[in-house]
Amino acid sequence: xxxxxxxxxxxxxxxxxxxxxxxxxxxxxxxxxxxxxxxxxxxxxxxxxxxxxxxxxxxxxxxxxxxxxxxxxxxxxxxxxxxxxxx
Numbered sequence: 001x002x003x004x005x006x007x008x009x010x011x012x013x014x015x016x017x018x019x020x021x022x023x024x025x026x027x028x029x030x031x032x033x034x035x036x037x038x039x040x041x042x043x044x045x046x047x048x049x050x051x052x053x054x055x056x057x058x059x060x061x062x063x064x065x066x067x068x069x070x071x072x073x074x075x076x077x078x079x080x081x082x083x084x085x086x087x
Contacts, residue, residue, distance in 0.1 A: 012038050 015038035022031035036056075044054040 008041055012041050 015034050019031050019034035019038065022028070022034055040054070040056040044056060047054040
C-alpha cells in the first residue's frame with residue numbers, strides 16, 4: 001500500500017507542476033528556479049540521511065563567496081579609477 005503524501009511531498013509535486021507550466025510558456029528562468037526548489041527538498045533529506053551536506057547548502061555558501069568576490073572586485077576597481085579616494 002503506497003504511503004499517504006505528506007505536506008513536503010505535496011509541495012514538491014506542486015513545484016514540479018509549476019515547473020512544467022513555466023517551461024510550456026517559455027519562462028525558462030522561472031522553470032529552472034522551480035526545479036531547483038523541488039530538488040532542494042529531495043536532496044536535503046537524502047543528504048542528511050547519508051550524513052552529508054545538501055548541495056543547496058553548499059551552493060548557498062558558494063554564492064555568498066562569489067557575491068563577496070564581486071564586491072571586492074568592484075572596490076578595487078573604484079580605487080584604481082580614483083587613487084587616494086578622491087572623487
